Amino acid sequence: MRRLLAVHAHPDDESSKGAATLARYAAEGADVTVVSCTGGESGSVLNERFELGHRAARDMTGVRRLEMAAAQAALGIGHAWLGYVDSGMPDEGEPLRALSFATIPLEISGRPLVRLIRRLMPQVVVTYDQTGGYPHPDHIRCHEVTMWAVEHAAAGLPELGEPWEVQKLYFDRSMSGARLHALLTALEATSPDDDRLPFMREWAERLGTRGDTMTTRIDVGAHLDARDVALRAHASQVDPESRFFFWPNELLRQVWPTDDYELVRSRVQGEPQEDDLFAGVEED
Helix, strand or coil: CCEEEEEECCCCHHHHCCHHHHHHHHHCCCEEEEEEEECCCCCCCCCCCCCCHHHHHHHHHHHHHHHHHHHHHHHCCEEEEEEECCCCCCCCCCCCCCCCHHHCCHHHHCHHHHHHHHHHCCCEEEECCCCCCCCCHHHHHHHHHHHHHHHHHCCCCHHHCCCCCCCEEEEECCCCHHHHHHHHHHHHHHCCCCCCHHHHHHHHHHHCCCCCCCCEEEECHHHHHHHHHHHHHCCCCCCCCCHHHCCCHHHHHHHCCEEEEEEEEECCCCCCCECCCCCCCCCC
């Protein structure tokens, strides 16, 4: 049985980063689980078209739990809450929310993830790199917690269950300069008057060579629609006219039909470039 665990900071992150990969492996029969480290309760409504703003004002936690359940169903995956409070994104010089995820010592906040890894026994874990993908304190902490938990799940802490060694650990690299430049070139060729092009050129320049350390490209062309359904399920956060949907899926399938990753830790033999997160993995 193949088992994949993806560790994310907030509900909606799993749908904007590698969701089609999750849908593909789940459809192929793998046991796929997403962990949301926080409940996203410190977030604001980011979608001006969101119809339940009055409800979010009263109960953002409840709204985001319902959205996560809908996204989970769209992807066909399992889900677990790590149980921490969203730290928010305070202005420079402002403190983080008291007792939130990023404020809790790593040796405490990592323990529930150790227990979960030992219970689920994933061969493969996916998370963010040390930058968090962007500098939200919960994304950075998510990276730190995942690295700590993968290490400590393999040995010690007997009160948290039987040891389990993850065979492969990946960082998400789907937002890469190479991908954006390829899509931009295709859009310029097919739609030279598209009013999105100036923004996309600026975005491509800003990304530069970001993500050029990718080692693994997963063909997800058949699962992009499931990703879109999952993204739209997070209606408080995702505007259906936002940049998440800039690229028609048909264009993605022709130009860049993959989710991309960097293999950063492996206990198995493999090739320098892969097309499968489970390449070389010993299944049980």
